[in-house]
Amino acid sequence: MKKNRSLLFKVTAYTVCLILAILSVLPFWIMFVNATRDTFQIQQEALSLVPSSHLFDNLKILLGKTFDPLKGLTNSMIVSVASTLCTVYFSALTAYAIFAYNWKMRKPFFTLILAVMMIPAQVSVIGFYQFMYKIGMTNNFMALILPTIAAPTAVFFMRQFMMASLPLELVEAARIDGASEFYTFNKIILPIMKPAMATQAIFSFVSSWNSLFLPLVLLTNNDKYTMPIMVSLLRGDIYKTEYGAVYLGLTLTVLPIFIAYFLLSRYIIEGVALGGVKG
Amino acid sequence: MKRRKNISYAKYGYIFSLPFILAFLIFSLYPILYTAVLGFTDYKGLAATSWQFLDEPFKNFELILNNKSFRQALVNTFMIWTMNFIPQILMALLLTAWFTSRRNKLRGKGFFKVLFYLPNIITAASIAILFYALFSYPVGPVNSLLLKLGIVDEPIYFLVSKMSARGIVAFIQFWMWYGYTMLILTSGVLGINPEIFEAAEIDGTNGIQTFFYITLPNIKTILLYVLITSMIGGLNMFDIPQLFMQGGPDNSTLTTSVFIYNQAFSGSYLYNRAAAASMIMFVIIAVFSAALFFLMRDKSEIQIRKEAKAAEKARKLANKAQGVI
Numbered sequence: 001m002k003k004n005r006s007l008l009f010k011v012t013a014y015t016v017c018l019i020l021a022i023l024s025v026l027p028f029w030i031m032f033v034n035a036t037r038d039t040f041q042i043q044q045e046a047l048s049l050v051p052s053s054h055l056f057d058n059l060k061i062l063l064g065k066t067f068d069p070l071k072g073l074t075n076s077m078i079v080s081v082a083s084t085l086c087t088v089y090f091s092a093l094t095a096y097a098i099f100a101y102n103w104k105m106r107k108p109f110f111t112l113i114l115a116v117m118m119i120p121a122q123v124s125v126i127g128f129y130q131f132m133y134k135i136g137m138t139n140n141f142m143a144l145i146l147p148t149i150a151a152p153t154a155v156f157f158m159r160q161f162m163m164a165s166l167p168l169e170l171v172e173a174a175r176i177d178g179a180s181e182f183y184t185f186n187k188i189i190l191p192i193m194k195p196a197m198a199t200q201a202i203f204s205f206v207s208s209w210n211s212l213f214l215p216l217v218l219l220t221n222n223d224k225y226t227m228p229i230m231v232s233l234l235r236g237d238i239y240k241t242e243y244g245a246v247y248l249g250l251t252l253t254v255l256p257i258f259i260a261y262f263l264l265s266r267y268i269i270e271g272v273a274l275g276g277v278k279g
Numbered sequence: 280m281k282r283r284k285n286i287s288y289a290k291y292g293y294i295f296s297l298p299f300i301l302a303f304l305i306f307s308l309y310p311i312l313y314t315a316v317l318g319f320t321d322y323k324g325l326a327a328t329s330w331q332f333l334d335e336p337f338k339n340f341e342l343i344l345n346n347k348s349f350r351q352a353l354v355n356t357f358m359i360w361t362m363n364f365i366p367q368i369l370m371a372l373l374l375t376a377w378f379t380s381r382r383n384k385l386r387g388k389g390f391f392k393v394l395f396y397l398p399n400i401i402t403a404a405s406i407a408i409l410f411y412a413l414f415s416y417p418v419g420p421v422n423s424l425l426l427k428l429g430i431v432d433e434p435i436y437f438l439v440s441k442m443s444a445r446g447i448v449a450f451i452q453f454w455m456w457y458g459y460t461m462l463i464l465t466s467g468v469l470g471i472n473p474e475i476f477e478a479a480e481i482d483g484t485n486g487i488q489t490f491f492y493i494t495l496p497n498i499k500t501i502l503l504y505v506l507i508t509s510m511i512g513g514l515n516m517f518d519i520p521q522l523f524m525q526g527g528p529d530n531s532t533l534t535t536s537v538f539i540y541n542q543a544f545s546g547s548y549l550y551n552r553a554a555a556a557s558m559i560m561f562v563i564i565a566v567f568s569a570a571l572f573f574l575m576r577d578k579s580e581i582q583i584r585k586e587a588k589a590a591e592k593a594r595k596l597a598n599k600a601q602g603v604i
Contacts, residue, residue: 006383013377013385020370021394023454028401030420031409046415047423094299103292109300114575116307118508118568120515122536123561126543126554127313128306134328149302181291210402212518213536217544228404232522235408246412253405261400265393272396272459273466 028254035248042243058244065238069252071223072230079141079215079226080208083148087204088197090149095158096185100171110159117152121214129217139221144214154200161196199271202264209257227253311561317554325548339555349556351530352538355445359520359532360513362449363456368505370453371460376490378461379468381476383486395458403455407522410451414438441531444524448532451519456512460505467501468494500574507571511564535560 029049034042038054062069097103098110121128129138137143166189174184190197212228219225225233233239234249261268318339322330333339343349374395378388398406413420414437422434437443471494479489495502517536520526526533526541535556543553 009383010385013383017374017377017385017387017391021391024394024397024458027406027409027413030413034412034420043418045423046418047420047427090298090302094296097292097295101289101292101295103289106292109296115568115572116303118511118564118571119307119311119561120511120564122515122517122539123557123564124307124310124314125539126317126550126557127310127315129543130317130322130550131310131313147302147306150299150307155299181288181295185295206400210404212402212404212521213540217540228402228518231402231404231408235411235522243412246408250405250409250412254401257401261397262393265396266389268400269389269392269396269462272462273469 028258031247031250031254034244035251036244037247038244039242042247054244055248058242058248061242062245062248066222066233066236067230067239067249068222068225069227069230069249072225072227072253073256075141075224076209076227079144080205082141082145083208084201084205086145086148087151087154088201091151091154091158091200092190092193092197093185094155095162096189098155098159099162099166100168113152113155117156125214125217128214132218138218139224140218141224143218144208144211148204148208151204154204157200158193158196161193166192198267199274202268202271206257314554314557317551318558320551322551322554323547323549327548327550330551333551339551340559343552343555343559346552348530348533349535349538352533352535355530355532356514356516356534359445359449359452359516359534360510362446363452364506364509364513367453367457367460367509368502370457371464371505374457374461375464375468376486376494378465379494380486381480392458392462396462397458398455399459403518404522406451406455407519410447411438411523414447438524439528441529444528444532448520448523451523452513452516456509460509463505464498464501467498471497503574504571507567507574511567511571514560514564 030047033048033051034046035058036055037048037052038057041048041052041054094113098106098113132138132140132143170188170192171184174188179188210228211226212232215226215229216232219229231250231253234246239246239249317330319336320330320332335341377383377385378392414422416422416436416438417434419434421437422431425431426434435443437447475493475497476489479493484492514534515536516534517540520532520534521537521540524532526537539553539556539560542549542556
């Protein structure tokens, strides 16, 4: 009796999990396959699990129009790497300020960070755009990078990490040895923070890489388009009948993240579970 | 002597948080205030540079609140969010219960977790367009699959029906987020003191009882966190509805974010109306955020107190050590 129930449980659980797993992979698999098929094949039969041979024809069609994956990739790379560096370094610094020093405004400051954690870009976008427009910073990556210096969620996460695994005695010891505060932070604290920084680096990179809203508002010059804006071009009329090319375009945007994800999945999954706080 | 030393270090607290504070003031607070001000003006038109306050200060807000599309956007946002959140939380809870079950250990949990979380990390913009292609008519992969399985006799034109467009957007949201929610809930369950479960086992509870009477009450805070963050995320939903059907068909997938974007950056560039709509959204989000804030504050308050105690202890210890030397 008990054995039967356990078996029933396992069959149900594995079936559901398997269906969900297929659901996660199938759309991307269809995308990869259709990227290698031409429009005629797709119109004949849209669903195929076996790749065909038209990858390079599709590439030619794709690149013959406005879609420029190399430019998108480069621009996204610049913005994402710079944003990640800003977020990781300054969040650690800010968290350290809250963690290690007893200053008068420390508590109100931390309260502020908690309070603004959930405010999305959407509510300030009009003012932000006008402000950037006035100082001539639209179409300038700095307008996307500099705001990431203030990343409340990352600060919160880093502070949690410091409280769990950074003994204040260490700071005291460094002071006794005569280290300056900046030196202590850069040479002693940062190395200890590596695991937390790596987690935050992954998440801030991904969120910056995937971000569409602000770049779409700020970047109007084709040369500055990031990957998600490039992708949005595939929805336009010029690719209306080029099914294979559209799938290929999507594949090119998804592939880098796919590879990175499967290489780093362990850390990412751990990071999500650890973070708990990520919008 | 010791005291003076502490005071002299305090200034580093200010210095180290200065970059954050500056970036926050310039790129967050100022734009929000600026947006609020613009909501009371006549500012519109591409490349317009001057604006004046309106004679009736709340006119933009009135117009927005009475705007059919904006109301529709609020209704849509709520509908799509509900259609996505209820299945999402149920699925996440079910998987959490399975993955943390102490009696029936499943194999391959790590593998499944990786696959379930996968859609969340892929660019939403790409996913929106991918689903647009998958649901195309008359020939599209989904139609093809349904025909092959014999579920339908004729291809379905998914993208012209309001309800099916909303359903697909809700499904995409579900598909992208249930894995994330499951990971958060699982880590919450793993954080529960195992002794509680052991005690329950000794008392002879079965798996279902354990889940409802022990697991669920113990992850209440996390459930609430998931609920509120998901609501705020739902209000901000932009990438999927914008690129999937541009808010269509017939405004059925128009969300508040898409509405704001369309008001400000297309058509007649009504920055003032968009700003007013942003502020309305801000108020709604602020209410949710406040709820979340009180939820999280208790915990961090306790931690701050703990930390202060620990610091005090450390200081005493250091003093003692110095005394010894």
